[in-house]
Amino acid sequence: MTSFRFDTGGLIDRSSQIDFSFDGKMLQGHGGDTLASALLANGQLLMGRSFKYHRPRSVITAGAAEPNALMEIGEGGRLEPNTRATMQEIYDGLVAKSQNRWPTLDRDFGAINSIASSFFVAGFYYKTFMWPKKFWEAIYEPIIRRAAGLGHLSHEDDPDRYEKAYAHCDVLVVGSGPTGLMAALSAARSGASVILADEHAACGGSLLREREEIAGQPGHEWAAETLAELAAMTNVTIMARTTVIGAYDQGVFGALERVQKHVAVPDHDVPVEKLWRIMAKACVMATGAEERPIVFGGNDRPGVMTASAMRAYANQYAVAAGRSACVFTASDSGYRTARDMKAHGLHVEAIIDTRSDAPAIETDGVPVITGAVVTNVDGGKHGMKAIEIDRGSGHETIPCQSLAMSGGWSPVVHLACHQGARPSWDEDEFCFMPPQNNPAIIAAGSANAIWSLGKCLADGAARGEQAAKLAGFKTRKTAVPKAKDDTSHTSAPMWWVKQSTGKPFVDYQNDVTARDLPLAAREGYDHIELAKRYTTSGMATDQGKLGNVNAIGILADATGKDMHEIGTTTFRPFYTPVSFGALGGQHVDEHFAPVRMSPLHNWAADLGAEFVETGLWYRSSWFPREGDDWLAAMTREVLNTRAHVGICDVSTLGKIDIKGSDATEFINRLYSNAFAKLPVGKARYGLMLREDGFVGDDGTTSRLSENHYFMTTTTGHAAETMRDIEFAHQALWPDLDVQYASVTDQWAQMAIAGPKARDVLSKIVDTDLTNDAFGFLAARQVKVLGSIPAMLFRISFSGELAYELAVPAGYGEAVANAIIHAGEPYGIGPYGLEALSAMRIEKGFVTHNEINGRVTAGDVGMGRMLSKKKDYIGRMMSERDGLNDPEREQLVGVKPVNPANRFRAGSHLLNPGDKASLKTDQGYVSSVAYSPMLDSWVGLAMLKHGRDRHGQKVMLWDGLRNVHMEAEVCDPVFFDPAQEKAHG
């Protein structure tokens, strides 16, 4: 290996030694090193294998665009694939592994793909793996995935915490190079609040990587001083290690802060990553420019990198890929690299300039070969030996251990394009310029094709002022420090070296060569978006940050179009990959969704309840005693309630307090059945339709006083019903004097049901509960346990003599315990959702299993409830022909011929002898329970002509479980059809 560290120089802390491992080898680096620079320092030039051909690869860049040096970092649950070694800081104990190799990086079996590369041309997936069709999933796809693959996952839980956060500022400055620093300074001096974000660990951008001076001092020193000045201002927040990943509507920017990705063992109290949403009034996009590689034979060989990357490694990290270098350039950047490398003591053999009219630029004595190209690189996994050049008079060879290349610069325009605008090609600057559709996203410096340091400083200051003004601040002109203003010149770029003898790569990460794009065009995929998919150029984790412009150029060449006609592919967030951990944030495990707890939750838990999630709620489902399974527990609870008395938590029902002089009229318009004459002290079952005429929700509403109602909704539709009520009042009938508030959380509500319910309640309620005084559907405000204000309703969802009692939630447990205590002599027991459900099915009461959004009141046997005397929500639409079609499915009961046969909701109903098909389908089962009273499984179902078919036989068909079962259609009320018990 040829790469090495210089004895002196660089912005690294040579006094600190950091131990890390790469592919099991223990290595050392210094503070300030990235994984890439530390690997180079250790002579580890080979860093990975390419995706398709498994070619040996090293770094091409020193930044976020890196396509090659992708590693698996960390172990176990912390393992993270596809980490760019150029962005990863080293830390003590860092474990890094190379990717895309088997069995080892050095001896890689997949490299044979390279020999067979003529089979792996563009579109080879589509061409090769077309047939037979079923082979794709079973054979081709798994093999390709194993061979290619971009790293692995450990499949273990990530032990670390991730968080999301919001930030607000007047001016967001993205990038802390010379432009960004000046922009932040000028904006902050106006008084605007400024966030300065930079994706690197150290702020300063190119000032850390170049040898340029500002105001007579080294650029990095000026950067440090400016950063210190900014840090001292209370209106400035500097966010290092923070990548602004997307620009969204209305000034919202996404940013990923890598808080603890550079430490061995993260502090568990601190998130490892924070996903920020930054709301900014204006944004200065000081994101810089990306240097383009040149597409020539062997341009992927370890030792070949962009000219600016070679400078960054030398100047910031004091490392180089080899002891000698050549430069292949179409711009002045290559000359700067030659000078810098010479200054670091490297032997620079030659500058090969594609331009025959190259301007005379200082080379510090390095010979320049103009009008020439590099056609191949002699090198491999151990590094480079030589390059082959062509100056028009045949090939010649120049020995060297590294090669810097510069095909010109591309402004990093992503943030200006994320809302859909596209960049436009500039024939003078030879780059795609950022669009200016959004005036609040201001491109500055080299992100706007301003190339010299002096001009970038001035532009940064001006753009910072512009942003602050846009945010409403008065600005003064900021003094701009002096820096060299050398003009930079790029002549027309050479999109690819056609004389190449080796493989000329356009897209390193996907192994796309310059020959693939013309092929795609020839095969009809000449639109840039199609060419991207067909060739995979510009896909995967780097999204073509390096290769796209070259690919566009080659495609333009191949199709005879100009750059503007070809245009770019779509720029979508995120700028660089974001971990799923960060996207999930703190909402994982039990906090994945909010949890709602009934005020009687602990009461039920103390009684041994098992809970079930219903929406966000955790409801007590059944109360096992020793050895009980759910069925045994439910059966016991039902039998006890029907024989004696039971108590059940129904706090989760939606509850709405409604008052106002027009409250009666309001409620009468909401419900489809009559409510205008509901007497004070009475409850009534109500059915709400949706605007489209189908059933929306049901519940009971009680009139507590002249203008005061208490409405209940189902648990599942509480929020929707409240929303519908808000809409009806605000948008449909704002003239009504009515006020309403959700009181779901205010009240603990319990059902006390069974023949002994009255006896039990009489002991704690201060009201006469005899039938004459408190008959069926009575509803009244009462006092319990002497003075606790409560509401008592004589309503029954079990078919038993039953009451629902609501008490303020904080007294719920005490009252429930008092009821249990009072009920002990009568054999009271708690019952859960399973028993509640079994009892309501025995009674044929509907829930959202039946009123599922596709049924009418008539379908569930409530057609006669619909009022003909008033208008109400849904009335017009409920009268449509289709909703009154006699062919519609109607609510029935079903019992299997063999009562021990369990069947499931969702089963379909067929006429005996019919095969299951859409045509023969007669309906479906909506609810099923084991009925302890009938000692049979029973169900509610929706059946064509159902009400006329009681007593007939049908087949129950459950295609999922392959169950066919004979059943009898019956009335949906299985138990106590005369309603004697509830009225008792």
Add this chain to the structure above:
Amino acid sequence: MAEMLTQISALDDMIVPGRYGRSLPQGPGAALTLVHPCEVAVVIAAKGKARALSAAIKRDFGVDLPGMGGSATARSISLHGTAPEQWLAVAPGAAAGSLAAKLEKKLGTMAMVTDQSHGRTVLRLEGPRARDVLAKGTAVDLRPTAFKPGMCAATQIGHVGVLIACTGPDSFELSVLRSFAEGFWQGVCELALEWGYEVR
């Protein structure tokens, strides 16, 4: 007998006073306190009565009824504007049932008053990092220049609706629906780990 009953908060067994999270030299970044018991009521103006209601509040409580997003405190009662012509009245430590009864008596038919003393859980979050803790949950601009004492915001933290009222330079009152309180408490505690917090 009701006097004998204690109103149990939704966080009854959750509150364990102490220091949690990171231990930084400058001390805990935030302190969390459950405000319990705490009387809470929703007040909604009757149609066309907002002006009269405002006058009645001024007369009986000596404060201007705030608009949406504003808070006013009169002696022991705070009124937070949560929606157009809608307020949340909060009175920490008042006698059980007293707030809604008092408001109902004073306001008569000018407004609907609904007791929510059991339906809301009220927390106090204060300390130098309180704003940073909340900024992990809500999109509301919480910078001291934007969210000042006397302001409130109905928003969400972790998909749970919450009313945040700024009660001092670095102190906030948070009210959430009772059924969400346990998860909300756990969530806020987690967001405060980074700077350390104290449960009082």
